Amino acid sequence: MSASFSSRPGPGPGPASGSSGVPGIASLPAMPLAPGGTPRALAMVERAEWAARAFARYDIATVRRIAHAAALAGAAQACRLAEEAVRETGFGVVEHKVVKNESCSIGLWQAYGDHDYVSPRIDEQAKILRVPRPAGVILALTPSTNPVATTFSKIMFGLLTRNAIVISPHPYAAGVCAEAATVMAQAAVAAGAPDGCVQVVTEPSVPLVDALMASSRVSLIVATGGTAMVRAAHSSGNPALGVGPGNVPVLVDATADPGAAATAILDSKAFDNSVLCTNESVLIVVESVADALEKALTRQGAHLTSPAETDAVRAVIFDGDRLRTEWIGREATAIAAAAGIRVPARTRVLITPIDLVVPEEALAHEKLLPVLALTRVPTAERGIDVARAVLRISGQGHSAAIHSRDAATVMAFGSSVPVMRISVNVGNSLGSSGFHTNLAPTMTIGTGFTGRSALTANLAPEHLVAETQVAYGSSPATPMPSFSGLDPWYAPDGPVPQYPVASNLDDAASGRSAGRGAEHASASSAGANGVAGPQESDELRDHLRRLIVEELRAMVKG
Amino acid sequence: MTGTTSSGAGFDYGLFSFASKDEMLRKSQEFWNPGKTQFWIDSGVPLVIDRREGYFLYDMSGKRLIDVHLNGGTYNLGHRHPEVVHTVSTAMQHFDIGNHHFPSLARTALAEALIASAPGGLTKVIYGSGGGEAIDIALKTARHTTQKRKIVSIVKAYHGHTGLAVGTGDERFSQLFLADAPEDFPHVPFNDLDAMEQALAGRDVAAVIMETIPATYGFPLPNPGYLRAVKQLCERYGALYIADEVQTGLMRTGELWGITKEGIEPDIMVTGKGISGGLYPIACVLVNERSAGWLTQDGFGHISTFGGAELGCIAALKALEITSRPETRSRVHYLADVIGSGLRRIQDTCPDWFTGIRQNGVIFGLEFDDPQGAKYVMKHLYENGVWAIFSTLDPRVLQYKPGILMSPELADELLDRTAVAITKAAREAAGQHGSRAVRAGWEGRR
Ligand SMILES: Cc1ncc(COP(=O)(O)O)c(C=O)c1O
Numbered sequence A: 001m002s003a004s005f006s007s008r009p010g011p012g013p014g015p016a017s018g019s020s021g022v023p024g025i026a027s028l029p030a031m032p033l034a035p036g037g038t039p040r041a042l043a044m045v046e047r048a049e050w051a052a053r054a055f056a057r058y059d060i061a062t063v064r065r066i067a068h069a070a071a072l073a074g075a076a077q078a079c080r081l082a083e084e085a086v087r088e089t090g091f092g093v094v095e096h097k098v099v100k101n102e103s104c105s106i107g108l109w110q111a112y113g114d115h116d117y118v119s120p121r122i123d124e125q126a127k128i129l130r131v132p133r134p135a136g137v138i139l140a141l142t143p144s145t146n147p148v149a150t151t152f153s154k155i156m157f158g159l160l161t162r163n164a165i166v167i168s169p170h171p172y173a174a175g176v177c178a179e180a181a182t183v184m185a186q187a188a189v190a191a192g193a194p195d196g197c198v199q200v201v202t203e204p205s206v207p208l209v210d211a212l213m214a215s216s217r218v219s220l221i222v223a224t225g226g227t228a229m230v231r232a233a234h235s236s237g238n239p240a241l242g243v244g245p246g247n248v249p250v251l252v253d254a255t256a257d258p259g260a261a262a263t264a265i266l267d268s269k270a271f272d273n274s275v276l277c278t279n280e281s282v283l284i285v286v287e288s289v290a291d292a293l294e295k296a297l298t299r300q301g302a303h304l305t306s307p308a309e310t311d312a313v314r315a316v317i318f319d320g321d322r323l324r325t326e327w328i329g330r331e332a333t334a335i336a337a338a339a340g341i342r343v344p345a346r347t348r349v350l351i352t353p354i355d356l357v358v359p360e361e362a363l364a365h366e367k368l369l370p371v372l373a374l375t376r377v378p379t380a381e382r383g384i385d386v387a388r389a390v391l392r393i394s395g396q397g398h399s400a401a402i403h404s405r406d407a408a409t410v411m412a413f414g415s416s417v418p419v420m421r422i423s424v425n426v427g428n429s430l431g432s433s434g435f436h437t438n439l440a441p442t443m444t445i446g447t448g449f450t451g452r453s454a455l456t457a458n459l460a461p462e463h464l465v466a467e468t469q470v471a472y473g474s475s476p477a478t479p480m481p482s483f484s485g486l487d488p489w490y491a492p493d494g495p496v497p498q499y500p501v502a503s504n505l506d507d508a509a510s511g512r513s514a515g516r517g518a519e520h521a522s523a524s525s526a527g528a529n530g531v532a533g534p535q536e537s538d539e540l541r542d543h544l545r546r547l548i549v550e551e552l553r554a555m556v557k558g
Numbered sequence B: 001m002t003g004t005t006s007s008g009a010g011f012d013y014g015l016f017s018f019a020s021k022d023e024m025l026r027k028s029q030e031f032w033n034p035g036k037t038q039f040w041i042d043s044g045v046p047l048v049i050d051r052r053e054g055y056f057l058y059d060m061s062g063k064r065l066i067d068v069h070l071n072g073g074t075y076n077l078g079h080r081h082p083e084v085v086h087t088v089s090t091a092m093q094h095f096d097i098g099n100h101h102f103p104s105l106a107r108t109a110l111a112e113a114l115i116a117s118a119p120g121g122l123t124k125v126i127y128g129s130g131g132g133e134a135i136d137i138a139l140k141t142a143r144h145t146t147q148k149r150k151i152v153s154i155v156k157a158y159h160g161h162t163g164l165a166v167g168t169g170d171e172r173f174s175q176l177f178l179a180d181a182p183e184d185f186p187h188v189p190f191n192d193l194d195a196m197e198q199a200l201a202g203r204d205v206a207a208v209i210m211e212t213i214p215a216t217y218g219f220p221l222p223n224p225g226y227l228r229a230v231k232q233l234c235e236r237y238g239a240l241y242i243a244d245e246v247q248t249g250l251m252r253t254g255e256l257w258g259i260t261k262e263g264i265e266p267d268i269m270v271t272g273k274g275i276s277g278g279l280y281p282i283a284c285v286l287v288n289e290r291s292a293g294w295l296t297q298d299g300f301g302h303i304s305t306f307g308g309a310e311l312g313c314i315a316a317l318k319a320l321e322i323t324s325r326p327e328t329r330s331r332v333h334y335l336a337d338v339i340g341s342g343l344r345r346i347q348d349t350c351p352d353w354f355t356g357i358r359q360n361g362v363i364f365g366l367e368f369d370d371p372q373g374a375k376y377v378m379k380h381l382y383e384n385g386v387w388a389i390f391s392t393l394d395p396r397v398l399q400y401k402p403g404i405l406m407s408p409e410l411a412d413e414l415l416d417r418t419a420v421a422i423t424k425a426a427r428e429a430a431g432q433h434g435s436r437a438v439r440a441g442w443e444g445r446r
Helices: A037-055 A060-076 A078-089 A094-112 A147-160 A171-190 A206-214 A227-234 A258-274 A287-299 A307-317 A332-338 A380-393 A407-416 A503-509 A512-532 A538-552 B021-032 B034-042 B082-091 B105-117 B131-146 B171-177 B193-201 B226-237 B289-297 B310-324 B326-349 B373-383 B408-430 B436-445
Strands: A121-123 A128-134 A137-142 A164-169 A198-200 A220-223 A240-242 A248-252 A280-286 A302-304 A349-353 A371-377 A397-403 A419-424 A465-471 B049-053 B056-059 B064-067 B122-128 B150-154 B205-211 B240-244 B268-271 B283-288 B354-360 B363-368 B389-391 B394-400
Touching: A037 A137, A037 A164, A037 A198, A037 A206, A037 B326, A037 B408, A060 A078, A060 A094, A060 A147, A060 A171, A078 A094, A078 A147, A078 A171, A094 A147, A094 A258, A137 A147, A137 A206, A147 A164, A147 A171, A147 A198, A164 A171, A164 A206, A171 A198, A206 A227, A220 A227, A227 A240, A248 A258, A248 A380, A258 A280, A258 A287, A258 A349, A258 A371, A258 A397, A280 A287, A280 A380, A287 A302, A287 A349, A287 A371, A307 A332, A307 A349, A332 A349, A371 A380, A380 A397, A380 A407, A397 A407, A407 A419, A503 B354, B021 B034, B064 B408, B082 B310, B105 B122, B105 B283, B105 B310, B122 B131, B122 B289, B131 B150, B131 B205, B131 B240, B131 B268, B131 B283, B131 B289, B150 B193, B193 B205, B193 B226, B205 B226, B226 B240, B283 B289, B310 B326, B326 B354, B326 B363, B326 B408, B363 B373, B373 B389, B373 B394, B373 B408
Parallel strands: A137 A164, A137 A220, A164 A198, A220 A240, A248 A280, A248 A397, A280 A371, A302 A349, A349 A371, A397 A419, B150 B205, B205 B240, B240 B268
Antiparallel strands: A121 A128, A128 A465, B049 B056, B056 B064, B122 B283, B268 B283, B354 B363, B363 B394, B389 B394
16 A cells, blocks of 8 residues: 555544444345346336337248247257246146147147238228238236246247237246246247347246336236236236136036046046146036946046045135145145045045035135035036036136037036136036137137136137228229239348448448348348257157147147 | 525526526526537527436427437436436435545445456456546556556547546647647547557557547447457557547447457456446446556555545446346347438438448447538437537537437437438538528637
């Protein structure tokens, strides 16, 4: 230290009198020095705005290349991400999550890849030109129960419709959602998608989600999750497609095949340990087939509880009428053990008989775990009343199932039970979500007006795109010219946006536009090869073909 | 605090007030700077900035302007960026300027963050209260390190108006105060490597100081490889390379520091202006280990009461964090693409008037076919709601600096306004040469 500085040697109190005197930076009130949090999430929305704007002008060939690349990349990581999802959340079954992850990546490509949500269509008769216009920036809220599958499906829908998407995952599943989104985002961008068209919030929190939902730069919120969050989405002031919770009644009438019904119901209830919102909640069985059905259920891995066991199960999984979240997606055997019930190791589902479907019966509420309530009714007509009672508790507009060979009963069920979709003679988990029926395959179930949603169908790409209608006068005297050969969209010839090279370097390389064109053409073909080429090995293709045949047969409509 | 008058239709700012804009301008001439005040009136840009928010400035009249001058990048993040405002006001519960002698919390934290962000080799940070002081620190540091006196800069360089910095710049600013010192401050033409080598060959040069793109000269772009060759010449002849990143840093080129895009690791790097979000003045000198010697030998070698003021450090930490976000970088790339191609489209409509676009990221120099061309464009931009400034040292060229967080819609609006203004300016320049007052004002300045 130099002596050239003259300082007075005064006693000076030094760094605070006592170590507690001066709070460090970390202890200051809300000192926002650290990156992350809400500001960062809003920055993502602002970046997405640019991406959406660029993406909205892409042509169909490029869009398909991008969506395909993302689907392949997602499918390739389906197993790893399934394992991580179970590890992070503790919910569900790895093998079943693998199926869902594949279904929501390559499966959705198979279902929607040949649809065109991009090119203008001409209705010559009506003299209307229809130009698809993407929503823009989509804020996607994803749940903890199906984190990867929901993330994948929303990204796939977003890419197919040229939307930019910001995923805000449930905090319990933030890590695996971020990984899932990154897998697809990187593949999409490598295949030519605009930078930032898929982003994911890494530190989700309630205030952060509120701020995102309120952002005027968000064009559409797609909310899959709890009621409170969906309500918040609807009241945010932004357009929102939110869906309500389920609480699925399933009716087995006298005409049903008890063995087949038991198989479908158990497979569905055991699928991913009931974390799909479409899983059966209350089994309503007509007295005349009840014994046969119970026998079949028991034979196939269900345990029917005694009245005392029913009470024990109720006490384990419910706190009052609130499902204890720590039991969501857990094994039936674990629940049984906690309830002090000895069950065979192969037990997949616990079936708890109840007499009355009323709000104060906790077991009549939604159960995202492999416990199924069972109630007997004298007739199918009474069964319909009970199904309505189940939905009065919760789940209006969501889904229901029926096992019956009688058209009149199915018609009566379909016209009385207040849900937007009903699976017939198949399990509801994959039936109403469109994977085992010809409904649109999805992870987001529109609950319609009765379920307080503007979305009534299964969420599909078409819900994320609007249409500009260019209409000519209806008088025959007003002709409409031919639009054939006109495509307003383009195929980018390189990364979007272009790297900001100094303008004199650009010129130096060759002529400005020629230089850019050449450079980017090669960059983009490298990107496409990098994604679609090597990864689409024969092995993977075989695997995918098998998968599609086995799991998605009903879904592929060509 | 009470307002001096309650002025009805006037302008009451609490602590002070003015009855009218005219009164304000009159007092500005009387008590502040008559020359500057009159210049802007004569230039057709009678701006007195009142409200400011985001990339908008509002004249006292209420007229809204999109700010693409940004005080040379001071408002990169926009005026009063809410996150920086929040950070600084929160910090005021605890911090003030600080004491310039003692180890300091905020100064140390910022130094660490700056070094982490900086090109390789830079290891320590010295603070000034403004760009000019920081440049002086850089030049003093180079002199100490090399024990040589000469500083080489380019003709039409601009590094500030403080004691040493002013010597590196144009005579227009040094002669006025008898501060020109050509023996110690040789100037060589930009993009001329032979001239640079001649200046350095005597091995008596402490440093070459370079703006990565010379701002006040109208952002002429360094020829490909020029800066790298200058750096090599510095190494060959024992001079330090000082990168003045006051205008080119902070993501304006699409990378945090423009110099890294050139592939150069400078011996010393200076940042200022936008580093603290336009809310609290501070400037920083980053030095490599070789140049950091005096900080150990005599830590009191440079003293500045306000240099590294802790509130400024805190503002800078936040501004640096916002600027460094991957989202910000991506947005700058989009913006550069959109504004660049938008300007080229405008240029296609009047290539004889709008003769060139110099672009690196969101740094633009727009060239016009008239020795005073940018002044016409500036005036018409002002009339059409955009504030951009001509290049003082080459008034053919307009400095055009969109903010790095500009939204897509604002970019569109900016381009619309720019297209109209450029066309109108072309008409004025080609035809009757417009307002006599404007020309008189300009001539008066030269
Ligand atoms: C490149 C450059 N360096 C240094 C300075 C000086 O900074 P200040 O005005 O803060 O002293 C400026 C100011 O315009 C500048 O543009």
